[in-house]
Amino acid sequence: MQPTSHLHLGNYLGALKNWVKLQNEPDSECLYGVVDLHAITQPYEPGALAQATREIAAAYIAGGIDPAKSTLFVQSAVPGHSQLMWMLSTLTQMGKLERMTQFKDKAGKNAERAGLGLFAYPVLMAADILLYKATHVPVGEDQKQHLELAREIAGTFNHRFGEEFFPLPEPYITGAATRVMSLRDGTQKMSKSAESDMSRINLTDDADVIAKKIKKAKTDADPLPGTMKALEGRPEAKNLVTIYAALSEKNEDTVLQEFEGKGFGDFKPALIDLAIAKVAPVTARMTKLMADPAHIDKILAAGNVKANIIAQDVLEDVQRMMGFWRKG
Numbered sequence: 460m461q462p463t464s465h466l467h468l469g470n471y472l473g474a475l476k477n478w479v480k481l482q483n484e485p486d487s488e489c490l491y492g493v494v495d496l497h498a499i500t501q502p503y504e505p506g507a508l509a510q511a512t513r514e515i516a517a518a519y520i521a522g523g524i525d526p527a528k529s530t531l532f533v534q535s536a537v538p539g540h541s542q543l544m545w546m547l548s549t550l551t552q553m554g555k556l557e558r559m560t561q562f563k564d565k566a567g568k569n570a571e572r573a574g575l576g577l578f579a580y581p582v583l584m585a586a587d588i589l590l591y592k593a594t595h596v597p598v599g600e601d602q603k604q605h606l607e608l609a610r611e612i613a614g615t616f617n618h619r620f621g622e623e624f625f626p627l628p629e630p631y632i633t634g635a636a637t638r639v640m641s642l643r644d645g646t647q648k649m650s651k652s653a654e655s656d657m658s659r660i661n662l663t664d665d666a667d668v669i670a671k672k673i674k675k676a677k678t679d680a681d682p683l684p685g686t687m688k689a690l691e692g693r694p695e696a697k698n699l700v701t702i703y704a705a706l707s708e709k710n711e712d713t714v715l716q717e718f719e720g721k722g723f724g725d726f727k728p729a730l731i732d733l734a735i736a737k738v739a740p741v742t743a744r745m746t747k748l749m750a751d752p753a754h755i756d757k758i759l760a761a762g763n764v765k766a767n768i769i770a771q772d773v774l775e776d777v778q779r780m781m782g783f784w785r786k787g
């Protein structure tokens with residue numbers, strides 16, 4: 460995740476919760492990075508970047524990532540990310556990058572003025588994955604296209620340099636909430652960059668703020684039906700049910716059976732209680748962690764060492780395969 464601003468419920472349900480699941484699977488070996496090199500692809504405040512990096516690390520740990528089980532590191536502290544990215548960029552066609560919908564969204568109308576870093580972002584993401592020869596990448600649905608490109612780049616490298624060197628990384632998109640939508644507009648993704656803070660629940664929001672945001676969330680006047688299928692055409696209602704299902708780890712239809720025939724006057728208070736019960740402990744752990752930045756720094760520094768060891772090995776293999784000169 461990028462240390463751009465506070466994490467929100469979409470990041471938690473779409474990504475972090477699945478990271479913890481993956482971490483706790485037997486035989487899994489997980490690396491989770493705070494991707495600060497991605498964060499500088501758009502206007503940002505240099506004075507706030509280091510603290511934002513700590514905050515994301517705190518959110519990872521508060522959400523259940525255990526630094527004793529998983530490697531938690533900072534992208535810019537592992538030079539291999541930038542080095543591999545350059546090499547992979549020579550294998551990536553501009554036309555493919557031009558098709559990336561996230562670039563189009565982020566660059567807006569003025570794509571000519573967008574930075575090269577924003578354009579090349581998916582190549583850096585491919586490097587983030589391939590530098591560790593990762594086999595599975597737990598992401599929200601919005602990253603599916605970037606991951607597809609990472610697979611293509613891996614395939615191109617393997618084909619060009621004649622070895623099945625990189626595994627083709629699989630997306631790991633799971634759970635009810637692979638795409639959490641804005642609380643103000645059910646057709647827009649919940650995002651850090653949306654102007655209105657009322658559109659998202661941040662992991663730093665307290666109980667009162669969570670309650671206020673859900674109370675004010677856009678809905679409609681109809682009662683809830685018994686199945687998700689019957690919610691087609693009601694994006695805001697669907698989103699709140701999805702959030703409820705993901706937070707309670709129930710199937711969406713099971714949630715609807717519970718609330719069938721009831722309106723949002725009944726559903727919203729239940730969702731508020733559930734959201735507060737699930738988010739407040741994460742927020743409390745985050746606050747506690749943030750009170751001791753030196754502790755977070757120690758965890759990240761140890762993770763950086765572990766990540767660098769794996770990265771260096773892979774990078775040396777890549778350099779050898781690509782034919783670079785090295786002292787014999």
Ligand code: AMP
Binds near residue numbers: 469600640649
């Ligand atoms: P970012 O906000 O771009 O740093 O994304 C970090 C992770 O959160 C990625 O794996 C995204 O796919 C995921 N994510 C971001 N927004 C959402 C959302 N609204 N719903 C589900 N997952 C999301």
